[in-house]
Amino acid sequence: MNKNFKPKITLFHCINTFSDGASLPIAAEVDCELQSVKLPCSSMVKDVFLLRSFESGSDATVVFICPEGECRYVEGNIRAKKRVKRVKDLLDEIGLDGRRLSIFNISSGDEAAAVQNIQKAISDLADLGPNPAV
Amino acid sequence: MIVGEQKPLAEIKKTVAPYKKLLILGCGTCVKTCFAGGEDEVATLTSALRLTLKKDGKEIEIEELTIERQCEDEFIQEAAEAIARNDAVLSLACGAGVQDIARRFDKVPVLPGVNTTFIGVLEKQGLFTEECVGCGDCELATFGGICPIARCSKRLLNGPCGGSKDGKCEIDPDIDCAWQLIIDRLKTLGQLDNLRNYIPPKDWRSSNAGGPRKLVREDHII
Numbered sequence: 433m434n435k436n437f438k439p440k441i442t443l444f445h446c447i448n449t450f451s452d453g454a455s456l457p458i459a460a461e462v463d464c465e466l467q468s469v470k471l472p473c474s475s476m477v478k479d480v481f482l483l484r485s486f487e488s489g490s491d492a493t494v495v496f497i498c499p500e501g502e503c504r505y506v507e508g509n510i511r512a513k514k515r516v517k518r519v520k521d522l523l524d525e526i527g528l529d530g531r532r533l534s535i536f537n538i539s540s541g542d543e544a545a546a547v548q549n550i551q552k553a554i555s556d557l558a559d560l561g562p563n564p565a566v
Numbered sequence: 567m568i569v570g571e572q573k574p575l576a577e578i579k580k581t582v583a584p585y586k587k588l589l590i591l592g593c594g595t596c597v598k599t600c601f602a603g604g605e606d607e608v609a610t611l612t613s614a615l616r617l618t619l620k621k622d623g624k625e626i627e628i629e630e631l632t633i634e635r636q637c638e639d640e641f642i643q644e645a646a647e648a649i650a651r652n653d654a655v656l657s658l659a660c661g662a663g664v665q666d667i668a669r670r671f672d673k674v675p676v677l678p679g680v681n682t683t684f685i686g687v688l689e690k691q692g693l694f695t696e697e698c699v700g701c702g703d704c705e706l707a708t709f710g711g712i713c714p715i716a717r718c719s720k721r722l723l724n725g726p727c728g729g730s731k732d733g734k735c736e737i738d739p740d741i742d743c744a745w746q747l748i749i750d751r752l753k754t755l756g757q758l759d760n761l762r763n764y765i766p767p768k769d770w771r772s773s774n775a776g777g778p779r780k781l782v783r784e785d786h787i788i
């Protein structure tokens with residue numbers, strides 16, 4: 433990966449995971465430009481929101497959902513997971529590569545896991561490089 | 567409702583390639599319900615198309631609009647201005663909707679973005695099943711409300727064929743044997759005697775095998 437490449441990452445997260453991802457220390461800890469979108473429940477991440485994050489220049493997009501069985505709205509995290517799977521396939525069809533989109537179960541307030549997962553998304557970009565549609 | 571599925575992105579991309587300004591036109595009724603052509607699908611397809619073209623170094627201007635129905639002039643007229651300012655329309659309605667738009671705007675290419683699949687129902691969330699082939703002479707009263715033409719793999723009117731197993735069709739064990747369903751239902755209704763009568767071969771002239779069909783309602787024509 434080009435040394436000057438500072439990836440742009442968009443993070444969609446449920447407010448039950450973090451009240452506001454933008455104010456998390458992860459923003460400072462990870463080597464990327466992080467933009468976060470908070471949602472009342474992860475199930476509100478629609479296909480088009482995920483795609484638009486790439487249209488807005490995201491190199492990778494990450495979705496944080498509550499652990500299985502812990503969604504406050506019972507099955508919101510399962511819905512989000514299925515939707516992400518569909519959009520990953522669509523990203524393959526688009527030619528952007530579905531690996532640019534990832535989803536992780538995060539326990540409420542687990543900042544260490546959040547940092548780790550965003551770092552994982554960044555390291556996956558080593559293969560993929562910058563978003564080719566910007 | 568009419569059930570359809572959005573065409574693969576690669577096919578859509580190829581179809582719209584000659585145009586610089588494109589209107590993606592959704593239909594807010596049947597195809598919205600089956601997640602093929604409502605507002606959400608129009609928005610997702612627009613974004614996907616823009617991304618894939620941009621990746622190839624190409625760009626087209628895409629406008630989005632969804633009207634209530636593409637098979638009724640009253641609603642179609644709401645799209646007139648948007649159609650006029652674009653080079654082509656990619657319709658996400660069923661085949662009837664695509665053709666109704668084309669009929670009313672004869673100078674604009676109207677392209678299909680959906681494969682129209684069947685007349686069916688939302689059996690449960692995310693599952694759509696075929697229920698009717700529009701044969702033009704409904705015989706559901708005899709069969710307890712279960713159509714053997716649409717739902718029996720062999721279209722038997724005097725079934726069952728004898729091959730079903732545990733209530734599943736021998737052609738495809740993923741589908742219920744329509745004749746098992748018919749018999750169970752007629753038993754429940756106390757109408758099993760319906761099946762004592764031989765059903766003669768169907769006159770298919772009322773179906774599309776008899777050529778394009780038309781329905782005229784004189785009382786509504788001024």
Ligand code: SF4
Nearest residue numbers: 593595596637660663
């Ligand atoms: S155009 Fe087709 S999909 Fe739209 S409402 Fe009419 S029949 Fe249904």
Ligand code: SF4
Nearest residue numbers: 698699701704705713
């Ligand atoms: S008998 Fe004909 S009209 Fe009635 S449900 Fe079956 S296919 Fe449709």
